[in-house]
Amino acid sequence: MHPAYSVILFTTASGAGYGLLALLGLVGFNHGPASSLWFGAVAIVIALGLITLGLLSSTFHLGRPERAWRAFSQWRSSWLSREGIASVITFVPALLFGALWLGFIAKPQWIGLAGLVTAGMCAVTVFCTAKIYSTLTTIRQWHHKLTVPVYLAFALATGAVLLMAIASVFGLYQIFQAGLAVVALILTLVLKYLYWRQIDAEPRTRTIEAATGLARAGEKVRQWEVPHTAKNFIMNEMGYAVARKHAVKLRRLVMILLLLTILVTVLTMPMPGLAIPLSIIAFLFATAAAAAERWLFFAEAQHVVSLFYGAERA
């Protein structure tokens, strides 16, 4: 599948944003109003900023962005529609939570509930995003039980590292933040590793023979003539194979970046004085890992239609 750069930006940026927002919601649930007004304000603005940036960038890959509002209508059947609705609804408890946390609304008793609802909606939105992919039976590498957990884990891990970085900048670094980030990062690494192992081990039963139905007696089928002289939309969109040949190297890169993130995050524990530079470096590594992983997620995905275009298996 061709990796749409706007979709990669969307899912990595909004993933980190939702992860951060969810954790802030849980912090609010646990602690009540922000002890540091500026930290609270900046963290919420960054979280909502990343989410908004992501949502806006996701409209760039639309052919008719001006009609994007129509995507809120088909929640009964479409995960993309559900994602759109969930992403917009999340702003309501999130803004309410922000107003409560920062004291704009003087009802501190409600902050716990607002934080919890915000965290829940963040999880729901990322879940819907992942469901768009995992429900596509046409793509074996996406139609997989680990697709959703991996999306949720990346959102949580990048959000946790970002939370640590922002807290450090405001002098609010705590070992607990690093610990949470490390746990989320290890979970992400394990899930992604298992995902790769499982998609590699899966039997590739879809063949050009099965797709064309031309090999009833066990013949071999080969593409003899393509239907057009130049690449068409289908070949551009579904036939993308650039990163596939570098898949092993890129997978290694993602895992190394995640391990480096873990290492740098762990280093903040004995060296809290260096928490600011270390946690910012950790966030850069984590973002790079998420972006590379997302790119690979697209590039490694083989669509069934590639069989009609001569792929032996998909």
Add this chain to the structure above:
Amino acid sequence: MTSLPAQVPGQKKLGLVIDLDTCVGCQACATSCKEWNTQGYSAPLNDRNAYGASPEGTWLNRIHGYEVKAAEDEQSRIVHFPRSCLHCEEPACVTVCPTGASYKRAEDGIVLVNPETCIGCKLCSWACPYGAREYDYDDGVMKKCTLCVDRIYNKNFAEEDRIPACVKACPTGARHFGDLGDAESKVSRLVAERQGYDLLPEMGYKPVNKYLPPRKRSNEKLKAASAESEIKSDGKSRVEDFFRWADRLLSR
């Protein structure tokens, strides 16, 4: 609404039956499809770089060619394979649509895209295993086979012209149009008689369009003939005999 219409017994299922035995890959169906649809429901069907080195565009029908071969020493068989929307009974392209632009008609099962409300997210093309939907880069919306919905009910046409453009254009009669929901229809009987099949039935999309497999053909004569001429001399040409001797020598 992108939820699918409820299925009722005796449901009308308009579709195509494509005979892979008689299709000669002439592209007449593809060109007449393009010609009709660039002025009809899907108008305009874009072309990019139409007179350049690498012309491309949106087409609703694509004709592949496949080589089918049972064994290395066997003559291969070329099968021309038109591929377009199969108007599935369970079209995931419709249910994934976030806007309701994609829909399946309750009255005849035709799957359509409303070009006025499509946002061009392309998710439907990801959900389709058959590559039936193509994105129109100029129009910013998805285009697909309409089963010539603007021909088949067109009262301005003579009765015999109320069929899809591709069916009308096919010079070998390899394309048939009709109601596959009616077991007694001409197309249904053809499918039963020739063991028409679904593409990728295991994916569960339940395509309405059917493909008729190429008829069986004997390869034995071809194989035997070529093997004989390589070994035995016909006693007429000394030069040929020399080559046969060289062939045997070099084959050792």
